[in-house]
Amino acid sequence: MSDRSQLISAGKPFQYDKKRDAEFERLVKRYPSRESMILPALWLIQEQEGWISQEAIAYVADRIGTFASKVYEAVTFYTMYQLHPMGRNHICVCRTLSCWLRGKQEIVDYLKTEVGIIPGQISEDGKFSLEEVECLGHCGTAPVVQVNGEFYENMDVDKLKSLLATLK
Ligand code: FES
The missing domain is CATH 1.10.10 (Arc Repressor Mutant, subunit A)
Structure with missing residues (x-):
């Protein structure tokens, strides 16, 4: 990607x-x-x-x-434009300092083990794609994840799990 x-x-x-x-x-x-x-x-x-x-x-x-x-x-x-096919739900995980210090890797690891995607990949069913991105501008509420353009702050694995369950 x-x-x-x-x-x-x-x-x-x-x-x-x-x-x-x-x-x-x-x-x-x-x-x-x-x-x-x-x-x-x-x-x-x-x-x-x-x-x-x-x-x-x-x-x-x-x-x-x-x-x-x-x-x-x-x-x-402009990196906000996607130049390759994406999953139906595109997940961006911030990898910059605040998010890195506050646990972004646990989120990325969860997506790898439970959803089967690493950054740059689309899940086999086409439901999810994952990308690691630079600072999303919400450092005070790190770690931050963006899904289909919506921001999710103070994210952790449990919150991510609940969020993914709501997506089609
Ligand atoms: S470092 Fe993640 S939002 Fe700024």
Whole structure:
């Protein structure tokens, strides 16, 4: 999951679904130029597919009316964009100092032994993917885990276990 220069093909063309298509059209009116829509347009893809494929980048470039290289620059620079298929539930565990000191490794170890994933992997059933990330900005309530974009603070193995049981 660390090489951000390689794009992956989804093996099929991409297009926004109805909901994202309408959202794109709503947002584009609020931006000073179509090119300034690159980041929100990428978010819409990630929201729809969970990750951003080569085909989706070409789609956004076309839709915005810019070069694919401009979209490529943005998508490979910002690490919040996922460039590979993810599990249905993407788990980010902070590995920076406060979280490291306050037990992030127990969480990672639990995910390895009980869910069968290490950072960079997707579980066999496609339900979970795991990534270790840098500081999530909530150091005072470490350790911090982010699941599908939601923050969970003062996390421990028991809380994680309960949380995972609620996810589909
Ligand atoms: S060190 Fe983990 S949130 Fe800052």
